[in-house]
Amino acid sequence: MKYPKSLQDLIDSFQKYPGIGPKTAERLAFFTVMKMNAEEVKKFSLSLNEVVEKIKxxxxxxxxxxxxxxxxxxxxxxxxxxxxxxxxxxxxxxxxxxxxxxxxxxxxxxxxxxxxxxxxxxxxxxxxxxxxxxxxxxxxxxxxxxxxxxxxxxxxxxxxxxxxxxxxxxxxxxxxxxxxxxxxxxxxxxxxxxxxxx
Ligand SMILES: [Zn+2]
The missing domain is CATH 3.40.1360.10 (Dna Topoisomerase Vi A Subunit; Chain: A, domain 2)
Incomplete structure (x- = not known):
């Protein structure tokens, strides 16, 4: 069985970080989904968007x-x-x-x-x-x-x-x-x- 696509995408994204292997990426993705509340996740995704747009x-x-x-x-x-x-x-x-x-x-x-x-x-x-x-x-x-x-x-x-x-x-x-x-x-x-x- 495969993870739903959006969850797999998140795992793949975490795995792009240095020092993060597949297992850790999985753990971070699950933590995001299961342990963080919607507001925290939104804030996180907003920061990601903002650094891409604003920081140079x-x-x-x-x-x-x-x-x-x-x-x-x-x-x-x-x-x-x-x-x-x-x-x-x-x-x-x-x-x-x-x-x-x-x-x-x-x-x-x-x-x-x-x-x-x-x-x-x-x-x-x-x-x-x-x-x-x-x-x-x-x-x-x-x-x-x-x-x-x-x-x-x-x-x-x-x-x-x-x-x-x-x-x-x-x-x-x-x-x-x-x-x-x-x-x-x-x-x-x-x-x-x-x-x-x-
Ligand atoms: Zn300067």
Missing amino acids: PCKSCGNLTDAEICNICLDETRDNILMVVEGTKELMVLEKTNQYNGKYFVLNGVISPLNGIGPDELDFDKLIKKIDEEKIREIIIATNATVEGEMTALYIKNIVKNKDINIYRIGYGLPAGADIEYADEITLIKALEGKRIM
Whole structure:
């Protein structure tokens, strides 16, 4: 016997999430149907629709936002320093340390030849434009300490090295292979303090 189509569709949707296998997807779908009330489910489906419609990368820095330009880019009290991060999650983690008052550039990915992601897939032109237009005087490359993160950092260094700016790599008290997203605050503060010239 098969599940009714709408239930099977929901199971299939849950299975699209990373780390969710068929059994867990089934459990989540059943939980939705049996344990959540109609209002909660409606709210959930509304959020899904809304993020698809409203959330997009900031035109200036790539940070996920519901406006054309994100709050951080609009904040005139921020220093003309640019921290380059892999994603908005990393930006949020770094913001929480309260140790940095510059701007960001969010790559929304890393160079990863194994996954078919070359430099053309990431918007480095936008990075160059931001550096030039906003007269950035320093960039700190805070990609993760993974092979892809290091590769991306080196690529960025090469495309900006002719500009009159200081280029730093975030200092890693983080173990090799570590994701910034999961680092604790103390480690991150140390990593910011330990930035080194590239
Ligand atoms: Zn922005």
